[in-house]
Amino acid sequence: MTFLFYRKSSEELDMDKVTAAMVLTSLSTSPLVRSPPVRPNEGLSGSWKEGGGVPSSSSSSGYWSWSAPSDQSNPSTPSPPLSADSFKPYRSPAPPDDGIDESEVSNLLFDEPIPRKRKNSMKVMFKCLWKNCGKVLSTAAGIQKHIRTIHLGRVGDSDYSDGEEDFYYTEIKLNTDSVADGLSSLAPVSPSQSLASPPTFPIPESSRTETPCAKTETKLMTPLSRSAPTTLYLVHTDHAYQATPPMTIPGSAKFTPNGSSFSISWQSPPVTFTGIPVSPTHHHPVGTGEQRQHAHTVLSSPPRGTVSLRKPRGEGKKCRKVYGMENRDMWCTACRWKKACQRFID
DNA sequence: AGTGCCGGGCC
DNA sequence: GGCCCGGCACT
Known part of the structure; x- marks a missing residue:
């Protein structure tokens, strides 16, 4: 601000x-x-x-x-x-x-x-x-x-x-x-x-x-966010509980389970210095028809070492929500084990 | 408060 | 390894 x-x-x-x-x-x-x-x-x-x-x-x-x-x-x-x-x-x-x-x-x-x-x-x-x-x-x-x-x-x-x-x-x-x-x-x-x-x-x-x-400075705001998610590195999915019998989502093991994309772009306009009387309707018509932006802007900053910045909480339904606690046996194994859901990616 | 899931424990 | 859960981040 x-x-x-x-x-x-x-x-x-x-x-x-x-x-x-x-x-x-x-x-x-x-x-x-x-x-x-x-x-x-x-x-x-x-x-x-x-x-x-x-x-x-x-x-x-x-x-x-x-x-x-x-x-x-x-x-x-x-x-x-x-x-x-x-x-x-x-x-x-x-x-x-x-x-x-x-x-x-x-x-x-x-x-x-x-x-x-x-x-x-x-x-x-x-x-x-x-x-x-x-x-x-x-x-x-x-x-x-x-x-x-x-x-x-x-x-x-x-x-x-x-x-x-x-x-x-x-x-x-x-x-x-x-x-x-x-x-x-x-x-x-x-x-x-x-x-x-x-x-x-x-x-x-x-x-x-x-x-x-x-x-x-309006560069740097590359709109590459939602285009290239899968090429990203090392979202390690070390957990191998992919044994979900019903249907295995192909390729899910190579990317972060909840499918949050990973981009380095910044959504906000760069350096809006405040000399300008910015009109209240700047932009970002977020509320309207926007398709629920998935591009979580995570900055891949190396210095953040150990703390494991959690990934942005996969949206969408998960087994727990879909089937409920009472039908726990219908969950995917990952959900049963309180791991990242493997069934409802995205 | 509910939910997703990481980290870690137990077997 | 499979299985479970404490606890925390996020909503």
């Missing part, structure tokens, strides 16, 4: 700057502009910094229709199609100064009270909302500096911050947990947004804090 909000509370900022920035942002027609009403003010995590929204207390909508006078504090307030820098193609390597800024400043502000002890590791990144710039940095200082230097053109006093940068980036949260959510990926991916896709996450957290542009 990712939330959009500004990092600093509004009272730290000049109202003039606030409004100016808002107008600029809205005028830029950037798709990344988040509309205030959408702001998910209280979220599931509830762990962010309060005082989130910029015009939180006052009428928020007013700022958005406000036509900007020339702000005196920012004479050089850029109009979005500003410097040539902003036209950097996506995925372009970070400008060199960002790299160093990043590393040098990150020490200072890295203790930011971001929710670190999440149950599943969430990573907080900061995304530049400037038009045509999707830069994502891992530290607020880094993104502020990026905005200052690249977009606001404040090269000289690179360390001085008057807070305006805060309006050009947003905080995004990325979910990194890999396994353990074989189920959550099945869940109807709440319309609110995203557990951002793990594949985008090989970011080593310290050194390379800069991801190219999160929003075009």
Whole structure:
């Protein structure tokens, strides 16, 4: 889940700057502009910094229709199609100064009270909302500096911050947990947004804090899930109680009995950073005619050694359910022995 | 609470 | 090996 909000509370900022920035942002027609009403003010995590929204207390909508006078504090307030820098193609390597800024400043502000002890590791990144710039940095200082230097053109006093940068980036949260959510990926991916896709996450957290542009990472979402189940490896069926007299399902011994497929694809769209005001009807029309997705997304992560992540519980009827406890002798042997059912695979 | 079944015990 | 069950994950 990712939330959009500004990092600093509004009272730290000049109202003039606030409004100016808002107008600029809205005028830029950037798709990344988040509309205030959408702001998910209280979220599931509830762990962010309060005082989130910029015009939180006052009428928020007013700022958005406000036509900007020339702000005196920012004479050089850029109009979005500003410097040539902003036209950097996506995925372009970070400008060199960002790299160093990043590393040098990150020490200072890295203790930011971001929710670190999440149950599943969430990573907080900061995304530049400037038009045509999707830069994502891992530290607020880094993104502020990026905005200052690249977009606001404040090269000289690179360390001085008057807070305006805060309006050009947003905080995004990325979910990194890999396994353990074989189920959550099945869940109807709440319309609110995203557990951002793990594949985008090989970011080593310290050194390379800069991801190219999160929003075009739509690869990795290969639709190969339901196509190739049987080629999978080593779903060991060591149990040989296949002696079920009535009819033996051929080939059942070579794959996991309950026939759950095994894929490495991720169903959720990758990295939906939250700059966008995601409409509640995102996608995943789960409820409708969908054929009960079988593609359990299990991530084949080697590190999980001994614990034997259970396979996703075979669906369908099993002997016990079909015949009932009283007709136990009609069960397949596996069911009788409380093993994986061999009769009703799938 | 019900169910599927892994892990492990007993013979 | 066959057979059974405790106990846990999942629904």
